[in-house]
Amino acid sequence: MKLTHILSASLLSLFSTFALSATFTFTAIPDEDESQLRTRFDKVAVYLSEQLGVEVKYIPVKSYSAAVTAFRNNQVQLAWFGGLSGVQARRLVPGSEAIAQGFEDQFFKSYLIANHSIDLMPSDNFPTLNNYTFTFGSKDSTSGRLMPQYFIEKNTGMPIEQIFKRIGFSGDHSRTISQVEAGVYQVGAVNYKVWDTAVETGKVDTSKVKVIWESPTYQDYQWTVHSGIDNDFGAGFKDKLTQVLIGMTDKDLLASFPRESFVPAKNSDYEPIERVAKTIGMID
Structure with a gap:
């Protein structure tokens, strides 16, 4: 056998060994308290590692934009994103590609x-919000x-600038609830x-905070996988990952999301979200 063939075979073998031993990383948007997220996604990492046969690591991020940046830079190969x-x-x-979503995310x-201090009662009709914080x-x-x-x-x-007396951004849903309950925002x-x-x-x-209106439904959270994942982790890895996510049946793990189950998803499911984002000027 020629030396060049021997070297090529050796390099291919070395690459294959690296791919199989590489760490598969994922992240998630920080939509809740950080400790809750860590508990949830560390358990997901264990589940994925057992099912996929590779080392899996959860990489926490501090903001939604940081999750997108980590994905763009290929620092993570998978992410639990919101619709937007x-x-x-x-x-x-x-x-x-979007490959899986919670059953409820459809x-x-x-x-x-x-806050109970203001005169807004639960109703199917859209509330009058003028001059509140x-x-x-x-x-x-997204949500x-x-x-x-x-x-x-x-x-x-x-x-919205013409409706509210003051507008804030709490950072996550848990803080939104706390701030409205405390009267920081009405x-x-x-x-x-x-x-x-x-x-x-x-x-x-x-007794301090209540739901006053429920929105129409829309598509939201999903697992999105990086392009080229099969090149990094072997042919068929994306399909196997998809099936592993959809096949998650551990009730404790599902409850931590909380979701009933995961079902298939595709990019086109989120075209309405993209149109809304363009309509209100959040993306070009």
């Missing part, structure tokens, strides 16, 4: 919540900013899953 952050990431990384929704969650949140802003402006016919927008879980676990005082 997933759209942003896939626009930056051609060939990346028909997600937002709540508007209000208002907080969104993260500036890049805590994008869709609430869209529904508010659609129902009032006015930009009204806020929150992910319905975070709210419902907080109520179920006694982490919100419903």
Whole structure:
């Protein structure tokens, strides 16, 4: 055998060994308290490692934009994104794909919540919000900013700057609930899953803060995988990863999201989110 063939075979073998031993990394948007996220996603890392046969590591980030940046720079190969952050990431990384979403993410929704000190009662009709103080969650949140802003402006016919006396961004859904409960802001927008879980676990005082309006449904969270994943981890890795996520049945792990199960997703599912983001000027 020629020396060049021997070297080529050796390099191929070395590359294959590296690919199989490389660490698979993932991140998630920081939509809740950091300790809750760490508990959830460290368990996900263990599950993925066992199922995929590779080392898996969860990489926490401090902001939604940091999650998108980590994905763009290939610092992570997989991310648990919201609807908007997933759209942003896939626009930056051609060939990346949404592969799985929570069953509930097919028909997600937002709540508007209000401090009990103001005269707003729960109703199917859109509330009158003029001159209240208002907080969104993260500036890049789908359920805590994008869709609430869209529904508010659609129902009032006015930009949010003309509606509210003061507008804030709490950073995540848990802080939105805390700030409205404490009266720092009179009204806020929150992910319905975070709210419902907080109520179920006694982490919100419903004598001080209440849901006043529930939005129409929309597609939201999803797992998005980086392009070229099969080149890095072997042929068929993306399909195996997809099946492992969809095949997650551990009730404790699913409850930590919280989701009933995971189902297939595709990029086109989030085209309505992209259109809304363009409509309110959040993306070009």
